[in-house]
Amino acid sequence: MATSKKKKRNTKKLILQIIGGIVIAAALMLVLGLGMFIYYAWKAPSFNESSLRDQLPTKIYDKNDNLATVLYMGQKRESVKFADIPDQMRDAVLATEDNRFYEHGALDFKRLTGAVFKNITGGFGSQGASTLTQQVVKRSFLTDKKSIERKAQEAYLSYRLEQEYGKNDIFEMYMNKIYYSDGIYGIKTAADYYFNKDLNELTLAESAYLAGLPQIPNAYNIYDHPEAAEKRKDTVLYLMNRHNRITKEEMEKAQNEDLTANLVERTTADRQNIEQNDERYASYVNVIKDEIKNNKEFKGKSINDILTSGLSIYTNMDMNAQQTLQNNVDNLNIYKNKYNQTGVTILDTKTGGLAAISGGRNYKDVVDRNQATDAHAVGSTIKPILSYGPIIENKKWPTDHKIQDESEYDINGNKFRNYDTQSHGIVTMRDALRKSYNVPALKTFQVMKNDSTDASYNFAKDLGLKFPTKDLGPAEALGGGAAEFSTKQMAAAFSAFGNNGQYNEATAIRKIVTQDDETIKFTRKSEKVMEDYTAYMITDMLKDVFEPYGSGYGTGIPGLNMAGKTGTTTYADETYQEYNLPDSAAKDVWINGYTPQYTVSVWMGFTKIAENGENSFVGHDEQILPQILYKNVMTEISTIDGKDFDKPASVTDIGTELKVTGTNPDNSITTDPNKPSIEYPTNTTEAVRSSNERAASSAKQTEQEAVTTEQAAKEAVTTEKVTTERTTTEKATTEKPTTETKMEQRTTETTTEVPTTELTPNEQAAKDLKAASDKAAAELKAASEKAAADLKAARERAARGQ
Missing domain, CATH: 1.10.3810.10 (Biosynthetic peptidoglycan transglycosylase-like)
Structure with a gap:
């Protein structure tokens, strides 16, 4: 009996203890909750009438944290x-x-x-x-x-x-x-x-x-x-x-x-809200909006609500560059007509920060398409990325590696030609790139394709240029395939060459600070994507683009070390016929250039096609229009201090050319990647080879001087012509026939064919070189005086027209 009563007392005591514990816990939770409420209330934004009555505008700061502009968003x-x-x-x-x-x-x-x-x-x-x-x-x-x-x-x-x-x-x-x-x-x-x-x-x-x-x-x-x-x-x-x-x-x-x-x-x-706060920054604001939309912190929110919540946006903008760029795009007298549009991106070469951007002439955010972030066919500007960059990276070719050019090159039944339809004989990789020859670029591309199907694809992907398929063909190698890219993407890709192979994704926003002082950081891709020797050797060759006979000659700026690549694309054959376009009509024209300070990508095109080339870039003078804009902007924004790109220890000089340190390049000539190459002897015939090379050099010089006055003038400020056609089939991307192709530089050089006789490769090479030398000697006396006079006059006219 006593035991039973004791158990009841213990049970009652336990229940009371549980209830007491619950009450205490509830009290503690209440106190804790009240404490948290007081703490959060103390941290709340200040209570003021101005915030109640008005929406809060967004402030945009430049790379130095200086206020650039304020967005009121309607x-x-x-x-x-x-x-x-x-x-x-x-x-x-x-x-x-x-x-x-x-x-x-x-x-x-x-x-x-x-x-x-x-x-x-x-x-x-x-x-x-x-x-x-x-x-x-x-x-x-x-x-x-x-x-x-x-x-x-x-x-x-x-x-x-x-x-x-x-x-x-x-x-x-x-x-x-x-x-x-x-x-x-x-x-x-x-x-x-x-x-x-x-x-x-x-x-x-x-x-x-x-x-x-x-x-x-x-x-x-x-x-x-x-x-x-x-x-x-x-x-x-x-x-x-x-x-x-x-x-x-x-x-x-x-x-x-x-x-x-x-x-x-x-x-x-x-x-649309077309009331602009400051039109100079409209293109940059457009990019800011895109980056905000893609940030997970703002997912599902209206961009209007976001930009009226009192944000402070800290960017990579260079205010001087942004104002200078848009002013030139709007006011420089370089356009053919009102349908002629442009898109430009300027990056900090070292950081990849978006220094400035222009979506077009008199650009208005939302209403106008941003031509700088829209994709366009890139033409020959892709050659350093799909052909020459991968070959140096993987094969360590020196800059004077020799390639057999041809007037016509067959790939699986498709015929490809240079812009001038001519063969230029044996050319170095440097000359092939700076003069933008198509056939050498294709042969180089084919070497990498035969060695590794994905090499060029991966090289481009690492530079932010992702093609829809890994199985790239000659159309892609000449920039006329289905894949298109924006100036923002191309600027980021080229800046890696000027940054020792370090790729930085082009970004506008560094961080955003909200009204309640919450900081939202923005990340970007940054990684080493190529060897420093690849970046430097490509850069060194691309510097020659602005020298005489380079495709960008006339765009160089004294005191500014600059590398770059021009590009041009044409229409499909049926478009030429439908709109009665002249043979020299081009669709898109580009220049991507960089210094140790800035990387600038410029695209120009038209909003619609018109009859007789009215809305096309017809001839050389119109096809260099983006180069004029590029030069003007780069001159105004750059520090002209003679600073050059840093040469890494992985690169060694070989005369005026470059090689990868520690390599011993042979003197093979790349002919057809699917056929054996001709190799010069390294034994007792060395003296004969040297003599023949000097003879060939003399022949080459004679032919260069013997060009007509018109052709020499074109050489002085020429831009390359990529005549690949923008379709998804390789057949449709072959060059236009000889009778329809635009002549832009010199006439044909002596073509060295792959030997088909029973002579040894050494004997055939010597024979071909001797024949070229004999021909040059016979023509020299009659042509030299006239050629010298014509060339001098042509260069003077070209200089006046820069």
Whole structure:
């Protein structure tokens, strides 16, 4: 008996202990929660009237943290007083957003309780219970980030707001602050924008639509989603009837009303916010928006809401470069007509930071396509990336590696030619690149393709240029395949050559600081993608592009060490025929150049094709237009200090040429990658070989001097012509026939054929070289005096036309 009583006492004691523990735990939780609430409230943004009344603009800072521009994002709007808001509109808003607004305090605990249960099953933030007061606070002081801290601050600031202002004042703030899509803020502006009416002129259906639009503005935008807009209107009318704000008859009548009856007709351009804060920065702002959209911290948020939340955006912008670039793009007198467009990207060569960008002439964000980030066919600018870069990286070819050029080169039945349809004999890799010959580039590409199918693809991919397939063909090697790239991508790729092989993704934003001092960092890809010897040797060869006989001659800037590559693309044969285009008409023209300080990529093209080459780059003078813009901008923004690219220890001089340190390059001539190459002897016939080489050199010089006056002038400031056609088939990418090809540099040089007799390779080479020497000697006496005079006159004219 005593034992039983003892057990009962112990059980009772245990129950009391459990209850006491629960009470204590609850008290501790309450104290802890109260403490956290006080702490978060203490950290809340300052309560001020200016934030309540106005949207917060975004400030954009340059690379030195200097304020560049401020974005207002269409906030210059009409406001409305509470007394001027019709009862019909008030009822629609209250029924939709907060029917008990005038009955509860800062928080609606009845709605909150229901939302809590739904959040338990659906996860935190899955169901909201925000009052109009809370929505005003959130849009004025806080971000959309769902967290306990933000909710605590929202509750505290809502309480403060209702202590400072009356319900009507808060309702007025809400109606002026809310977003209505298409860059429109405030109910009065929305009524005028959508229906060209004052608030008191709106029908019940129109009022219901505008009251329901702010919940998901872009999804309910009637211009983009008319069916969703009608359903949203019907939902608001239902809620108005449910809350006894309209009768059933009024609801049904309004639900049958067609919203488009009084809708203002607007084009896409009309609907955009074309009011520019500062047009010099419009292209840069466009890139900023794209980077924000792609950042996970802003996923699912409206860009308009983001940029009106008081952000401070710290960028890589060089203000001087940005202003200089857009000024030149807008005002330099270099364009053929109004359809002639351009896109330009300027990067910091060392960091890859986006120093400046121009999306086109008089560019307006959103309305205009950003030509700097749009993709275009790149032409011969791809040759260092798909042919010569990979061959140096993997095969360690020296810059004087010899390649057998041909007037016509067959790849699987497709015929390819140089821009001038001529063979230039045996050329060095340096000459082939700076003069942009097609056949040597293709042969080099084929060597890598035969050695490793993916070598060129991977080299390009590491530079940010991803082709749709790894099985690249000759069309891609000449920049006329299906793949296209933007100036932003090409600038990033070329900057790696000037940065010792270190690739940096081109980015605009360094970090963003929110209104509540939260820092959001932006990352970028940065990695070593090639050996420093590859980067330097490509750079050294590309420096010659700006020297005499280079494709960019005339674009060089005294005192500025600069490397670069020009590019030109043509149309498909049927386009020439359809539009009666002259043979010398080109579609896209490029120049990608870099110094140790800046990398600049310039593309030019037209917005549409026209008859007779009206909207084409016809002839040499028009095809160098991007070079004029490039030179002007680079001259204005660069520090002219003679600084050169750093030569790494992995590169060794061999006379005026370069080789990879530690290698012993042979003197093989690359002929056809699928056939044996000719190798010069290294034994007692060395003296004979040297003699023959000197004879060949004399022949080559004679032919160079014997070019006509017109051809010499073209050589002085020539740009290469990539005559590959932009289609996805290799057959369609072959050069235009000889009779239709544009002559841009010199006439043919002596062609050394692969021997087909029974002579040994050494004997055949000696025979061919001797024949060339004899021919040159016979022509020298008759041609030299005339050639010298013609060449001098041509160069003088070319110099005047630079």
